Amino acid sequence: MENTHDTAGKQRLDGSTQAQGDGHRGVARVVNALTIDVEEYFCYAYPGETLSCEEWARLESRAVPHTLETLRILENHNIRATFFVLGWVADREPHLLREIRDRGHEVSSHGYSHALVGTQTPSQFRDDVRRSIDVIAGVIGEMPAGYRAPSFSINGSCLWALDILAELGFAYDASLYPTRMRGNGDPQARHEPHRLDSGMWEFPAATVDVAGLRIPFGGGGYLRLYPFLATRWATHRINSTGRPAMIYLHPWELDPHPPAGPRSRLRRFQHTVNLAKTRSRLLHLCAEFAFAPIGDVLTQIEADMGARPEAVAAK
Numbered sequence: 081m082e083n084t085h086d087t088a089g090k091q092r093l094d095g096s097t098q099a100q101g102d103g104h105r106g107v108a109r110v111v112n113a114l115t116i117d118v119e120e121y122f123c124y125a126y127p128g129e130t131l132s133c134e135e136w137a138r139l140e141s142r143a144v145p146h147t148l149e150t151l152r153i154l155e156n157h158n159i160r161a162t163f164f165v166l167g168w169v170a171d172r173e174p175h176l177l178r179e180i181r182d183r184g185h186e187v188s189s190h191g192y193s194h195a196l197v198g199t200q201t202p203s204q205f206r207d208d209v210r211r212s213i214d215v216i217a218g219v220i221g222e223m224p225a226g227y228r229a230p231s232f233s234i235n236g237s238c239l240w241a242l243d244i245l246a247e248l249g250f251a252y253d254a255s256l257y258p259t260r261m262r263g264n265g266d267p268q269a270r271h272e273p274h275r276l277d278s279g280m281w282e283f284p285a286a287t288v289d290v291a292g293l294r295i296p297f298g299g300g301g302y303l304r305l306y307p308f309l310a311t312r313w314a315t316h317r318i319n320s321t322g323r324p325a326m327i328y329l330h331p332w333e334l335d336p337h338p339p340a341g342p343r344s345r346l347r348r349f350q351h352t353v354n355l356a357k358t359r360s361r362l363l364h365l366c367a368e369f370a371f372a373p374i375g376d377v378l379t380q381i382e383a384d385m386g387a388r389p390e391a392v393a394a395k
């Protein structure tokens with residue numbers, strides 16, 4: 081993949097190939113993917129609890145301050161990331177999108193309306209994603225690099241979406257959670273980054289195999305719910321096999337007291353548990369692990385495949 085950013089983050093990527101202060105000096109250090117889903121705290125899609133874009137427009141916006149806080153944290157650690165920006169937010173806050181791009185981060189699409197993929201027809205899905213591309217490209221002058229479905233909602237029942245994403249020109253998709261989850265997830269999906277028949281890359285969310293079970297970790301509610309030591313252990317464990325992890329979070333998770341959220345008790349718990357701990361956990365991750373945007377990580381994987389195809393295929 082072409083790397084269009086060649087400043088601080090490139091230095092970080094190159095400079096992170098040797099362990100630094102982790103007790104394993106001289107051992108290759110895996111560069112993980114850090115991803116941020118830019119949306120408002122009310123942009124969720126659950127049956128019976130979903131609000132329309134018109135209803136969203138009447139609620140208090142908090143995306144800007146918490147995204148700027150995320151940018152400051154990453155800048156302090158000299159880390160670049162991939163920002164999956166919801167088209168509806170990009171439409172209302174174009175200056176925020178430019179700020180993300182101007183600070184050297186990779187801009188990708190989170191769709192426009194945050195509708196779950198399986199609730200749309202292929203035509204509706206194409207229109208929603210196309211709309212997000214048009215908004216993002218209209219602001220930053222270039223096609224978003226990749227796509228992530230709302231709530232990781234591409235699974236075995238709607239794999240047609242991957243063909244549409246490839247047709248639309250994305251370099252990668254990052255929508256699959258290769259484990260069994262309530263409402264989404266795909267236990268049949270591969271757990272490592274891989275190229276699809278279309279040529280587009282798939283970079284799944286992080287999972288770790290424990291006692292025969294494939295456990296999701298490393299982002300959103302999992303990052304807040306699990307003890308941080310568990311996230312740290314799981315990341316080191318899959319890095320020890322040479323595989324990068326994909327960490328994800330939302331700027332609204334840095335807000336310990338969001339004004340509203342889902343109505344049901346379960347969803348409310350998922351959205352608010354340990355919000356006050358997100359910031360410190362992000363700081364710990366940034367201090368301990370090497371991160372780069374997805375595009376940079378895939379570029380490195382492609383380079384490794386060229387150098388050692390059999391070694392990469394065995395991971």
Ligand SMILES: [Zn+2]
Binds near residue numbers: 117123
């Ligand atoms: Zn989302």
